[in-house]
Amino acid sequence: TTDSYNGTYAALIETVQLGTSKGSGTIFTGKFKVDVANPLNSTKFGIPFVDKPISFRGYYKFIPVANDSFDIETYLTKWDAVNKKRDTIAAAVISREQSILAASSYTEFNLFYNYYSQEAPDSLTIIMASSADGSNFNAAIGTTLIVDAISLEYYPLNVENTIKPLEILVYPNPVE
Numbered sequence: 382t383t384d385s386y387n388g389t390y391a392a393l394i395e396t397v398q399l400g401t402s403k404g405s406g407t408i409f410t411g412k413f414k415v416d417v418a419n420p421l422n423s424t425k426f427g428i429p430f431v432d433k434p435i436s437f438r439g440y441y442k443f444i445p446v447a448n449d450s451f452d453i454e455t456y457l458t459k460w461d462a463v464n465k466k467r468d469t470i471a472a473a474v475i476s477r478e479q480s481i482l483a484a485s486s487y488t489e490f491n492l493f494y495n496y497y498s499q500e501a502p503d504s505l506t507i508i509m510a511s512s513a514d515g516s517n518f519n520a521a522i523g524t525t526l527i528v529d530a531i532s533l534e535y536y537p538l539n540v541e542n543t544i545k546p547l548e549i550l551v552y553p554n555p556v557e
Contacts, residue, residue, distance in 0.1 A: 382527060386440040386487040391529035394511040396449070396520040403522055405452075405515020409508045421516060427458060427467075430505030432533070435494060437473045437507070439531035440487040443480070446521035450480040452513040453490065453528070457502035467504070471496040480513055487529070507531075 385391040394406035411426040437455045445451075454474040458467045473492035509528055512520030 384442075384527060386529040388529070391527050392509070394509060394526045394528065396446070396512045396515060396522055396524040398522055402518045403512075403515070403520040404518070405510045405512035405520045405524075406526070407508065407510040407515065408528075410506055426506040426508070427456075427504035428506075429503065430457070431501055431503060432535070433457070433471070433494075433496075433501070434533035434535050436491050436534040437494070437531070438489070438491045438534050440489050440529050441484060442487055442525075442527040443482070443484045444525040445481070445483055446523045448481065449511075449521040449524040450477060450513045451475075451524070451526045452480060452508060452510040452515075453492070454508050455492065455494075456506045457494065458504045458506065459498075459500055459502050460504070468498070468500075470498045470500055470502040477513070491534070 382391050382393040383389065384393075392408055394408055396403060396405050398404070409424065409426055410428045411424060413424055416422040437453075441451075441453070443451050452475070454472070456469055457471040458469050461468050471494040473494045475490060475492060479490070509526065510516075511524045511526040514520065
């Protein structure tokens with residue numbers, strides 16, 4: 382949509398009718414490959430990522446239908462080759478209390494990561510959905526979430542001056 386907080390466009394995510402089901406609009410990092418036998422297995426979340434941000438920040442508008450709520454969540458994960466599963470290193474999720482509130486003007490969110498491990502992640506997952514329970518096809522058609530100006534935030538660098546001034550001895554020239 383051109384209804385943006387900053388710049389030309391913003392992401393408009395809307396819950397729609399999908400045949401006889403209700404489908405939450407969703408944007409996520411990862412891949413989507415249709416699995417007809419198990420539709421919930423179609424999404425493969427995450428992209429390669431090794432940093433440790435402190436928060437996930439952005440702006441949203443939310444126009445709910447009925448008592449619908451939206452979903453914004455992000456995870457830093459690492460593959461555990463021994464147990465063949467993905468471990469969560471950190472998570473930052475918007476609270477259910479926040480996600481039920483309508484916001485007709487852009488509202489800032491700043492979700493701080495809760496770190497569960499000191500390990501470095503290998504993947505980042507970001508999920509933004511117009512209906513929080515949309516993966517269970519429980520959603521209200523027409524619910525709209527608009528998201529813009531998203532960013533990962535980091536601690537500022539603390540750079541100390543480690544360069545010592547160069548001491549130059551100057552003698553009179555010519556020597557007296």
